[in-house]
Amino acid sequence: MQTQPIKAYFNWSTGKDSALALYYLLQNTNYSVDCLFTSVNAHYNRVSMHGLRKELLEQQINFIGIPSKTIELPEQPTNTEYETLMTDKVNELLSEGYKCAAFGDIFLEDLKAYREKQLAPFGIKTVFPLWKKDTKELLTEFINLGFKAITVCVDGSKLDSSFVGRIIDHQFIADLPGNVDICGENGEFHTFCYDGPYFKQPVVFSKGEIVLREYDTNGYKSKFWFCDLIPV
Numbered sequence: 001m002q003t004q005p006i007k008a009y010f011n012w013s014t015g016k017d018s019a020l021a022l023y024y025l026l027q028n029t030n031y032s033v034d035c036l037f038t039s040v041n042a043h044y045n046r047v048s049m050h051g052l053r054k055e056l057l058e059q060q061i062n063f064i065g066i067p068s069k070t071i072e073l074p075e076q077p078t079n080t081e082y083e084t085l086m087t088d089k090v091n092e093l094l095s096e097g098y099k100c101a102a103f104g105d106i107f108l109e110d111l112k113a114y115r116e117k118q119l120a121p122f123g124i125k126t127v128f129p130l131w132k133k134d135t136k137e138l139l140t141e142f143i144n145l146g147f148k149a150i151t152v153c154v155d156g157s158k159l160d161s162s163f164v165g166r167i168i169d170h171q172f173i174a175d176l177p178g179n180v181d182i183c184g185e186n187g188e189f190h191t192f193c194y195d196g197p198y199f200k201q202p203v204v205f206s207k208g209e210i211v212l213r214e215y216d217t218n219g220y221k222s223k224f225w226f227c228d229l230i231p232v
Contacts, residue, residue, distance in 0.1 A: 005032040008100035009093055012036035014047050014057055016149040016168060017104035017183060019193035020142045024129035025102055036061055036068040043075035050152050050190045051226045056205060063200045090122055100125045106135060106185045135183040139173060148195035156212060156223035158188045165207050165227035192229060204232040
């Protein structure tokens with residue numbers, strides 16, 4: 001019989017799914033979330049994928065009040081570089097008594113399997129608080145609980161520039177095209193959560209420029225709209 005909660009670290013993206021999954025986990029007495037763990041692009045000093053300034057990540061975590069760690073990644077890490085750096089960090093967390101890693105994934109089976117496979121050799125358990133839940137119900141709950149988030153990155157092949165820099169609200173849900181997941185679980189959009197039930201206070205920022213960035217990765221071309229958020 002378990003007498004003490006399992007010491008867990010949360011893989012924190014700064015966005016809405018992480019925020020809601022953490023909300024669920026904080027209410028689960030089987031776990032003690034003692035660290036928020038975030039990947040940062042050291043070249044740009046921004047959160048990986050989301051393009052969020054590291055200063056805003058630091059303010060966000062400070063207002064949540066949970067200790068944090070970052071993994072500093074090069075500008076364009078290879079899979080080998082990423083896995084080597086991640087192994088070092090996981091070993092560090094393991095030495096500090098962490099036995100569980102939490103994620104905000106909802107339905108991407110391949111990603112879940114990859115995470116489980118990578119952590120299995122360390123004996124680290126994985127937990128997915130939002131797994132297989134309905135994404136429209138999740139985003140509606142997110143809004144109704146009082147969380148606040150803004151889109152910071154959208155896939156230009158799925159959404160136009162009007163969707164970046166938008167507050168996540170019921171109108172946002174209504175405006176999404178039918179081929180886009182309500183939570184953007186297929187990478188259609190990424191967000192920054194700046195307030196919520198467990199925040200001591202909201203993160204204050206202003207909206208900066210909106211830019212389109214195009215990428216060519218091994219012949220695969222993609223484009224993303226980014227909205228720069230500026231700390232106030």
